[in-house]
Amino acid sequence: MEAVVCIKPVPEADSRLRVAPSGATYDPEGLRYTLNSTYDEAAVEEALRLREAGAIEKVHVVSLGPARAEEGVRYALAMGADDGLLLETGPGDAFDPGATANLLAGAIQTGPHDLVLVGRRAGDDETGMVGSALGEHLGIPSFAFVTGISVEGPSGSLRLRRFTEAGEEVLSVSLPVVVSLLKGAQDPRTPTLPNILKARRKPLVHQPLSEVLARLPAPPVRSLPVRFDLPAPRTGARLVEYQNPSEAAEKLVRLLREEAKVL
């Protein structure tokens, strides 16, 4: 059994975003990128623990992005993944989550993929769509909001725990399967120096996107960015003046009720 973990480099959380000249998206110029925050690290960690438990033999990492996305893949290799694949986009290439899933599936289906793991959502566009769309493109089942994976039950199956508003469910699912983790393994490992050095020699293939596109039966459907807005800076809180705590409470409740109309 082999696992594929999909990761995405995203701008760091404290990035100062600027609207691109087109007005339709943000300007990637000058932004610092990270391995997709904690969500992807948790997914990589989950796969590594399953490998260490003897449940899977290999952990492959795949990412779609510009050449600099190699850094994130290398980081996953330093955590312990076996090899990496970067579907390299060119300048100006932009793919929405649906198209991304379509392209990732095009690459994933050429190799073993008993378990495909994705994090909860990307830290930038936050759609949380790629996992289930991957399942559709690969023609295999997919499960999201998963809080735990264990290897129990008949071979060729996995046991999943998932969150629902009606309570957690425990499911037995057959392989191959795509799993979107609501939360993966806690405390993902930090690569050690020897592992960082070892990761430099691990196989990492750059595949031009044109090769993947050529294999797809139809070009991916794409949404068009129309506008990108940064919220107007908030002017700061209106502070409630008061003599005693009861007065503060009364005044605040009145404002929330009569002015903000949220009570």
Add this chain to the structure above:
Amino acid sequence: MSPTALVLADPRSPLGIRATLEALGAAEVLLAHHGGGKLVLGLLGHSLGALRETAAGWGADEVLLLDDARLAVFQAETYAWAAETIVKRLSSPTVVVLPGSTLGRELVGRLSARLRGGGTSEALELDLEDTGGIRVRRPLFGGKASETVSLPAPAVVSLRANAFAPPEPPRPSRVVPVLLPDPGAGSAGAHLLERLPVPVSDTPPLTQAPVVVSGGRGLHGPENWPLLEDLARALGAGLGASRAVVDAGWRPASEQVGQTGSSVSPQLYVAVGISGAIQHLVGMSSSRCIVAINTDPSAPIFKVADYGIVGDALVLLPPLTEAVRRVRAGVVP
């Protein structure tokens, strides 16, 4: 040709039902802005029983009922297949509006891929385009920004929880049973082994609560949380926490709001004793109304808040809870 909007119900929980009503409300307004159209609710499941009648009062023109053993457990693969079966019956152009519950948020990727249309999630605003696609505004970067995207038809979109109002007033619908073809979808190889009870809590889950009350270091210790819980109960609010108090072990990680925790956008967010580190702000700054209570008037939380009280949370919480209870009981201050 007038458009059709299809909403798929999530009847599995009260929160799912509320999200379904919000989706019906959003779809109704979407159609009304475009000169009208047909609003269809897809009710999928097994042994739906009394839910058939209940759902007929939610305000759709028509309820398509798919009561099938293969739909007993929600699986994106089978539900997307069943939804496609419905879409094929409907006159185009069709837009699919999914609730902002786990069902809708999971299904949107799979169904848009299956229908080979555009898809996106967490919609804050919707507008139908003449081409039959939808224009969607949605938050990104934890609410630090928003994007507007144009989805080609057939478009599938899931909503941000709490962003839309239910249809008003609800009208009775025509209920039409639909049979699914045999054999069914793909492998559908999942079996439900166990359903664990919802943890006993009198506060709603964070990400869908219309009001969220969060506590930070300014509460001075975990022993003071009952004061915050009282306010949350009075407001019917979900309970959140800053990273500092989760790291300190005062509160469970599940309550953390922010970059590494939950991202929330309630109607009302009350930050108590939270200074407002950037990693907290990215998880809550898209809330409609923000209230901050903090002893330090220069705390960054006051920059993003709409209303603030400078003062000690432990002193202010009891009278605030009292004042909220009075308002909720109908006694206007």
